[in-house]
Amino acid sequence: MNHFERRDGELFAEGVALRTIADEVGTPTYIYSAATLTRHFTVFDAAWGDIDHTVCYAVKALSNLSVLALLARLGAGFDIVSSGELRRVLAAGGVPSKVVFSGVGKTRDEMREALSVGIKCFNVESEAELHELSEVATELGAVAPVSLRVNPDVDPKTHPYIATGLRESKFGVPWQRAPALYAKAAALPGLKVVGVDCHIGSQLSELAPVLAAMAKLLELVDQLTADGHRIQHLDIGGGLGITYQDETPPTPAAYAKAVMGALGDRQLEIVTEPGRVIAGNAGVLLMRCIRTKDNGEREFVVVDAGMNDAIRPALYGAWHTLEAVVVAPEPPRRVDVVGPVCESGDFFAKQRDLPPIVAGDLLVMRSAGAYGFVMASQYNSRPRPAEVLVNGDRYDVVRRRESYEDLVRGEIIVETPEA
Numbered sequence: 001m002n003h004f005e006r007r008d009g010e011l012f013a014e015g016v017a018l019r020t021i022a023d024e025v026g027t028p029t030y031i032y033s034a035a036t037l038t039r040h041f042t043v044f045d046a047a048w049g050d051i052d053h054t055v056c057y058a059v060k061a062l063s064n065l066s067v068l069a070l071l072a073r074l075g076a077g078f079d080i081v082s083s084g085e086l087r088r089v090l091a092a093g094g095v096p097s098k099v100v101f102s103g104v105g106k107t108r109d110e111m112r113e114a115l116s117v118g119i120k121c122f123n124v125e126s127e128a129e130l131h132e133l134s135e136v137a138t139e140l141g142a143v144a145p146v147s148l149r150v151n152p153d154v155d156p157k158t159h160p161y162i163a164t165g166l167r168e169s170k171f172g173v174p175w176q177r178a179p180a181l182y183a184k185a186a187a188l189p190g191l192k193v194v195g196v197d198c199h200i201g202s203q204l205s206e207l208a209p210v211l212a213a214m215a216k217l218l219e220l221v222d223q224l225t226a227d228g229h230r231i232q233h234l235d236i237g238g239g240l241g242i243t244y245q246d247e248t249p250p251t252p253a254a255y256a257k258a259v260m261g262a263l264g265d266r267q268l269e270i271v272t273e274p275g276r277v278i279a280g281n282a283g284v285l286l287m288r289c290i291r292t293k294d295n296g297e298r299e300f301v302v303v304d305a306g307m308n309d310a311i312r313p314a315l316y317g318a319w320h321t322l323e324a325v326v327v328a329p330e331p332p333r334r335v336d337v338v339g340p341v342c343e344s345g346d347f348f349a350k351q352r353d354l355p356p357i358v359a360g361d362l363l364v365m366r367s368a369g370a371y372g373f374v375m376a377s378q379y380n381s382r383p384r385p386a387e388v389l390v391n392g393d394r395y396d397v398v399r400r401r402e403s404y405e406d407l408v409r410g411e412i413i414v415e416t417p418e419a
């Protein structure tokens with residue numbers, strides 16, 4: 001559930017009319033609901049009952065400092081994939097001892113930084129990374145806690161760009177090779193084996209792939225335990241899907257129940273890395289219609305947000321609900337909703353039935369909290385949108401709209417020889 005609802009036909013975020021935000025902050029603007037973020041996190045966390053667990057919110061889904069601070073206050077840990085994300089977590093008051101570090105391309109500098117603040121675990125993705133991490137830790141006189149990210153070779157039945165657990169994927173190590181790599185890790189001076197990790201993909205809408213992965217992971221945990229490793233936690237990654245259109249993903253409770261059922265009586269801490277399920281439906285992108293256009297073949301609603309602001313439709317062919325903030329009573333029209341960017345891929349919806357929309361009308365793209373602002377760019381020299389966090393009857397701009405000065409920050413005009 002979320003807190004974007006209509007009152008007398010007009011769309012609100014909690015107690016704040018979206019129209020008010022549009023008038024005062026402008027458009028396009030990302031709007032997040034603190035109540036929805038809180039609800040999603042607490043429901044996900046509570047799903048694990050009293051078994052030992054850490055919910056490490058995947059920072060890459062939505063990384064605004066105010067959002068991270070809200071989650072940190074609720075007791076969240078964090079899954080990071082870069083030093084930049086680590087710095088965000090620390091700035092927002094996150095606890096380093098609840099941070100796990102994922103990603104195939106951690107640099108030595110990033111390893112050093114994470115070691116120096118004392119994170120919970122490095123999710124290591126290759127043998128070469130094991131050796132480098134051990135060297136870096138030894139240089140610092142530290143010991144790096146590690147899990148290997150194991151690739152269980154299961155099909156998560158999701159979009160190919162967000163499927164990560166297949167054999168041909170760049171992520172993780174093949175599960176058949178994991179026992180030998182764990183033996184190497186245990187023999188390296190700068191490492192301490194603490195867990196097993198996996199993340200099979202994103203927007204998972206069925207439990208079967210999760211259970212298939214669990215079966216392989218637990219087989220591995222049992223073998224590693226028999227080999228003499230002390231496996232303290234099992235990190236099952238993130239990936240639980242949300243409803244964008246008509247998907248019916250498992251609830252956090254059903255997901256947790258299935259995982260805990262597979263776990264049996266093994267004494268393992270469960271670590272999770274949910275991103276989308278926490279942030280996705282906690283945000284919308286508010287935009288305004290610039291003008292409409294009819295080319296004889298199709299009717300277009302041209303809006304002031306584009307693929308640079310919200311790339312999921314262009315990148316993944318993703319379907320997002322679009323709604324008018326105030327719905328006109330006339331029958332719907334079939335339109336394409338497109339942005340101002342000079343690319344044919346710059347559309348939010350094609351041949352969608354929407355109530356008649358005219359220049360100046362406000363629209364929202366729903367389910368835009370995750371992989372929305374974080375993937376925004378300045379393509380076409382468009383300043384990135386503002387971000388707003390609503391909390392009850394108040395709202396705060398938690399990232400101001402970029403200015404034209406922001407667009408050229410760091411750029412230098414050099415003298416070039418005259419022709």
Ligand SMILES: *Cc1c(COP(=O)(O)O)cnc(C)c1O
Pocket residue numbers: 058060061079102103199201202203237238239240273274275276277370
């Ligand atoms: C992207 C990612 C996540 C979060 O995925 P969601 O689908 O947003 O839950 C978690 N762990 C890793 C390693 C990831 O790459």
